[in-house]
Amino acid sequence: MSAFCNNCGSALPPGARFCSVCGNVIAGFPPAGFPPYAPRLVRPIFGRQFAGVCVGLARTYGWDVGLVRILAVISGIFLCPFPEIFYIACWIGIPEEQIQDVPPPPQP
Incomplete structure (x- = not known):
């Protein structure tokens, strides 16, 4: 199935992200669900228990905070001191x- 540029109407090769004639961005790029930017790795002020390392890693990579904390404690017990x-x-x-x-802290 061939695709065409919405701006100039020229035929596009499969998998094209930009029109080679006019430079228009092709619809569907970036893919749906792709964040516009990568979250920064920081130690947040709110939501941390000790230093904010576990919650910072969890927020940055989209992991569950509780699971990261449990893995940190279990690995700290069994793999000491690494x-x-x-x-x-x-x-x-x-x-x-x-x-x-x-962001402002959540209201109860």
Whole structure:
């Protein structure tokens, strides 16, 4: 099935993201469900229990926060001292969320 540019009407090869004639972006790019930007890895101010490393990793990669915390505790018990060193390195290396980036806390 051939596709055509909505702007100039020229035929497009399969998988084209842009029209080679007019430079128009082809509909459907980026794919549906694709975030417009990658979330930054930060240690959030709200929602953290200790230093915010687990919740920061969970928010950035779309994981469940509870599962990340449970895995951190279990791996800390059985793989001592590597997870603890990783946690401290992340605590030092991951920047804290800036005040202007912070959404208001949820109202009860």
